[in-house]
Amino acid sequence: MSAHAGPVHHAEAPKGWIRHYIFSVDHKIIGTQYILLGLSAVTIGMILSLIMRTHLVWPNAHIWGFANGIVSPEDYLRVVTMHGTLMVFFVLTTVPQSGFGNYFLPIQIGAPDMAFPRINMLSFWFTFLAMIVLLSSAFVPGGASISGWTSYAPLSAVGEVAGPGLGMGQTLWVVSIALFCGASLMSALNFLGTTIDLRAKGLSLMRMPLTVWGWFITACLALLAFGVLLAACVLLLLDRLAATSFFIPANLDVSGVLLHHGGGSPLLWQHLFWFFGHPEVYIAILPGMGIISHVLSTFSRKPVFGYKAMVYSLTAIGFLSFTVWGHHMFISGMNPFSALAFSIITLVIGVPSAIKTFNWLGTLWGGRIHFTAAMLFAIGFVSLFVTGGLSGIFLAQPALDLYLHDTYYVIGHFHLIMGVAAIFAMFAATYYWFPKMFGHHMSETLGKVHFWCTFVGVYCIFMPMHYLGYAGDPRRYASIESVNYLIPLHPVHYFISIAAFFTASAQLLFYWNFFWSIKHGKPAERNPWHGTTLEWSVSTPVPHDNFAGHYPTIYRGPYEYSVPGMRDDYVPQDLAPELVAKA
Amino acid sequence: MGSRKSNAGSAAPAVLLAIVILLLVGSTLYFHIAKTWWFPPAITPVGHEIDQQFFLTLVVTGIVFVLAQLALAWMVFKYRDHGQKAHFTRGNHALEVIWTTATLVIFVGLGALATHAWGQVHFGGVEPGALQVEVTGVQFTWTFRYPGPDGKFGKIVPADIDASVGNPLGLDPNDPAGKDDIVVPDLYVPVNQQIELMIRSQDVIHSFFVRELRIKQDAVPGLIVPIHFRVEQTGDYEITCNQLCGLGHYHMHAMMHVLSQADFEQWEKKQEAQNAQ
Amino acid sequence: MPHSTTTDELEIIISGGGPKAPGGGGSGDGGDGSSGGSGSALPQRVYVTGITIGMGAILMFFMALVSAFIVRKGMGNDWRAFEIPRVLWLNTAILLASSGTMIYARRLFKRGDQKGFRHWWAMTTILGLLFLAGQLIAWRQMVASGFYLATNPSSSFFYVLTAAHGAHLLGGIFALIYVGWLRLRKLTIETATEVAALYWHFMDGLWVFLFLLLLLGR
Known part of the structure; x- marks a missing residue:
């Protein structure tokens, strides 16, 4: 196929089903593959969370797939670990960046494809393989890992002697994450190369849509963070398989067995992990921030308020995110003086996040708000971001973290700001871009019902978790009966479990809406939302090389809505000046 | 544009959103004031100090929380599409400077106040008779x-x-x-x-x-x-x-x-x- | 908050910001601008950008290992120094020489001397292979003096750092072979040699850094 001889793209797509849909080098197919991969991961992850909620309040409930139908404490921890790993890596890291970013970055900057299409394909298949390896760990002797998504050493390093799932299952976990690191590095390389070199004529940095900025800064973070996690995984693997002692201290006596290791440092793992792990939090949310700015502007019919402030705050968050990892380790036994430094920098990183929130409110201010499903999710995102962000102010203070660390308060905090907020951004992106991706609209009515149920549902799940945290309920406990002071909290746990089932069932509406609309939805026009950026200039469905050979020139900024003196309330970025109709 | 027409005048989503946000704010305020599920009483001097710091943070963030959520609810209601023209603006430099400075002062100020309690736990010297x-x-x-x-x-x-x-x-x-x-x-x-x-x-x-x-x-x-x-x-x-x-x-x-x-x-x-x- | 739009601003919105507008993006040069956009050919510099970014990622990977090395050495008193294998000096000289032959090869290429280019390019590749062989000998010497992978943190880091560098260098050797012996289709030979050379010099510099680290910090 000449189309694959190099990155020079011709208008025709490759023939043959396998080359077209499976081993495709087309960024749009790869983006869709990532989204579907993320959709399967989020489905499994959500079912796992329902298992956790069921087990906590009805410990004797029979659940299919577990020995005798009963979830044992180690099963509970397996579920905890798998839920966290799937959600953080294969959903939050994958879908907003590699999924939607892959699909829309080249289109929004006027490029025919990613800079390195074959590396792009390779990174998808690495991700796929990583997920297979991770899931397969549930079926090996000893089962999947029980050490949580953070895999703190030495629990994760000493092997099966410390508990079930820490043998083969833990090894596969490390291998899976190492593969994922490789995939993410290749993907980041592609995003950066594409954004730097393939922008259309006239598309200066300060004319890029905020989505592109979000993906660009995220790729910078991924490039610098995943190499560190990869190094940590290599060292952990050597500790597990080659008897080295990077993370295992001397003279451990685990389950009555004296281990012969040289004297490594468990805190070293935490430092390496969180040096990756904190930027990772922003890897999950920055693309979402870009998407939300984009959607809010479109449906408020207003330019993004403070575009430059948005760009600078994104950059500031990206930079600062590499300097705050220690706030995950306030109670780890690290130097208490450095804890204070990490605390202050962490509070400083709250400032650009607050700037973004103010600017989102500024974008809504004075607007003409259209309540589409996408817009509702974007507004919901702002509300969640405020709530989840403010609870972070507590955790950033080591004196308060002393009490709240590793309680349900932390679970409530990070689910609202990183989990649910990012998921809301994905929903907004889906409802917003679906017409362009599949040529059909999703049902707006179903979408709105989906929003109301989800918005109310997630607050009902995660707000009460803050109260559990106030009462000192520790996270990752397989039972809510084992400590006396947990007994009065039972009603809260019941409420959360019921809210979780309600919210999860509301997602069935989304699945139905998504898959049914691919074929049967209302046919989509080229620019249904009257948007200004390039994805709305290309035809629907998008041609193989995106622009059918007619590459655009950019004449103006990305959010020219309701400009006074114009006939329409939007002026596309690539509309030639002589074609702009004045009122 | 179809979506524009169908949205004009329909206040339902705006009202609903405002109600949900009001409920959120109301219930959050209630549970924090009623202390239905709460910390047990502290039994150490440093515990009392931490509780004070917590209370201070709660008041500050609580005010921000209520104001931000209510502002969101109000804007969504006020600026719903009822046929008006959007007010064109690209931003406001003075506002950016004001809210950046304000958040910086509040956040870092809270952090600075919290250092004392942390020091009590980790820095203070141990007495000889401990x-x-x-x-x-x-x-x-x-x-x-x-x-x-x-x-x-x-x-x-x-x-x-x-x-x-x-x-x-x-x-x-x-x-x-x-x-x-x-x-x-x-x-x-x-x-x-x-x-x-x-x-x-x-x-x-x-x-x-x-x-x-x-x-x-x-x-x-x-x-x-x-x-x-x-x-x-x-x-x-x-x-x-x-x-x-x-x-x-x-x-x-x-x-x-x-x-x-x-x-x-x-x-x-x-x-x-x-x-x- | 109200903000009025001046006539000047309106002009900018319509006309696209005047003279500084075009060329802000990527496709203004590289000879493809005339043919109507960036789609007709990928600018060659994207490969140079790509390898630069890739080197950034590799550098972070090594920096993580190096900081682990420094932290680990700083704690505890169980660190056992080992004798740096003598052959490492020779290996370092070989790798430095290979950077020299590569610079010479590219100079010949620019002069149009295809045969000389291939000759010196092959020499670079062979020196690279010699370096790897030398690293294996260094491992043998470590084993002979009783330092295995798990013997002590000092030797663990020695093996991890040299193995990670060796693996990355092996990738460079494949690139050299690919550029020297295979027909290139999508990227020009100039770009290919530039990309390979950047990576090779990076690996060379990285090794000198690691060698000094091991020498001073063992």
């Missing part, structure tokens, strides 16, 4: 060791660890300093005396947590982390493990008994007598 207790985490129990009458902890030899023969910590039988060490599964401390805990672990990472102390500290193998406090009130308090340590994590539990000075001395005597047998 009672030292060693806390050891092991899957899935806590063990507490007192130096005994000689005031010295005996040497630990990891190869000697054997809980089945009554030596869960691996005390060296040849070290005389260890002969009188008191090793117990629950923590007993006297009221109104400074206590210094030396927190360590034998296998994986655990975390020592007593709610009423407002203190949590990881027990990291290879490290001995000291923390100190003074309890003002007798009573029985639960100790839990707060760092995932394996399948029995959830039942890694012990008690902290705070006794009057006299009761504590009596308890100590009883333990010493048992050791002497």
Whole structure:
């Protein structure tokens, strides 16, 4: 196929089903593959969370797939670990960046494809393989890992002697994450190369849509963070398989067995992990921030308020995110003086996040708000971001973290700001871009019902978790009966479990809406939302090389809505000046 | 444009959104004021200080929370599409400067105020008369060791660890300093005396947590982390493990008994007598 | 907050910001601008950008290992120094020489001397292979002096750092072979040699850094 001889793209797509849909080098197919991969991961992850909620309040409930139908404490921890790993890596890291970013970055900057299409394909298949390896760990002797998504050493390093799932299952976990690191590095390389070199004529940095900025800064973070996690995984693997002692201290006596290791440092793992792990939090949310700015502007019919402030705050968050990892380790036994430094920098990183929130409110201010499903999710995102962000102010203070660390308060905090907020951004992106991706609209009515149920549902799940945290309920406990002071909290746990089932069932509406609309939805026009950026200039469905050979020139900024003196309330970025109709 | 027409005049989503946000704000305020599920009373001076810092943070963030959510609800309602023209603006430099400075001052100010309580736990020097207790985490129990009458902890030899023969910590039988060490599964401390805990672990990472102390500290193998406090009130308090340590994590539990000075001395005597047998 | 739009601003919105507008993006040069956009050919510099970014990622990977090395050495008193294998000096000289031959090869290429280019390019490749062989000998010497992977943190880091560098260098050797012996289709030979050379010099510099680290910090 000449189309694959190099990155020079011709208008025709490759023939043959396998080359077209499976081993495709087309960024749009790869983006869709990532989204579907993320959709399967989020489905499994959500079912796992329902298992956790069921087990906590009805410990004797029979659940299919577990020995005798009963979830044992180690099963509970397996579920905890798998839920966290799937959600953080294969959903939050994958879908907003590699999924939607892959699909829309080249289109929004006027490029025919990613800079390195074959590396792009390779990174998808690495991700796929990583997920297979991770899931397969549930079926090996000893089962999947029980050490949580953070895999703190030495629990994760000493092997099966410390508990079930820490043998083969833990090894596969490390291998899976190492593969994922490789995939993410290749993907980041592609995003950066594409954004730097393939922008259309006239598309200066300060004319890029905020989505592109979000993906660009995220790729910078991924490039610098995943190499560190990869190094940590290599060292952990050597500790597990080659008897080295990077993370295992001397003279451990685990389950009555004296281990012969040289004297490594468990805190070293935490430092390496969180040096990756904190930027990772922003890897999950920055693309979402870009998407939300984009959607809010479109449906408020207003330019993004403070575009430059948005760009600078994104950059500031990206930079600062590499300097705050220690706030995950306030109670780890690290130097208490450095804890204070990490605390202050962490509070400083709250400032650009607050700037973004103010600017989102500024974008809504004075607007003409259209309540589409996408817009509702974007507004919901702002509300969640405020709530989840403010609870972070507590955790950033080591004196308060002393009490709240590793309680349900932390679970409530990070689910609202990183989990649910990012998921809301994905929903907004889906409802917003679906017409362009599949040529059909999703049902707006179903979408709105989906929003109301989800918005109310997630607050009902995660707000009460803050109260559990106030009462000192520790996270990752397989039972809510084992400590006396947990007994009065039972009603809260019941409420959360019921809210979780309600919210999860509301997602069935989304699945139905998504898959049914691919074929049967209302046919989509080229620019249904009257948007200004390039994805709305290309035809629907998008041609193989995106622009059918007619590459655009950019004449103006990305959010020219309701400009006074114009006939329409939007002026596309690539509309030639002589074609702009004045009122 | 179809969507524009169908949206014009329809206030339903705006009203609904405003109601949901009002409910959120209302219920959040209610549960924080009613304290339905709340911290147990603090029993140390530093605990009271932490509670004050928490309250201050709660008030500040609470005000921001209410204002931001209500502003969102109000804007969504006010600027719903009812046929008006959007107000064109690209932003406002002065506003950006104002809210950046304001958040910076508030956030960093809170952080600076919180440093004192943290210092009380970690920096303040230990008084000479403090009672030292060693806390050891092991899957899935806590063990507490007192130096005994000689005031010295005996040497630990990891190869000697054997809980089945009554030596869960691996005390060296040849070290005389260890002969009188008191090793117990629950923590007993006297009221109104400074206590210094030396927190360590034998296998994986655990975390020592007593709610009423407002203190949590990881027990990291290879490290001995000291923390100190003074309890003002007798009573029985639960100790839990707060760092995932394996399948029995959830039942890694012990008690902290705070006794009057006299009761504590009596308890100590009883333990010493048992050791002497 | 109200903000009025001046006539000047309106002009900018319509006309696209005047003279500084075009060329802000990527496709203004590289000879493809005339043919109507960036789609007709990928600018060659994207490969140079790509390898630069890739080197950034590789550098972070090594920096993580190096900081682990420094932290680990700083704690505890169980660090056992080992004798740096003598052959490492020779290996370092070989790798430095290979950078020299590569610079010479590219100079010949620019002069149009295809045969000389291939000759010196092949020499670079062979020197690279010699370096790898030398690293294996260094490992043998370590084993002979009783330092295995798990013997002590010092030797663990020695093996991890040299193995990670060796693996990355092996990738460079494949690139050299690919550029020297295979017909290139999508990227020009100039770009290919530039990309390979950047990577090779990076690996060379990285090794010198690691060698000094091991020498001073063992």
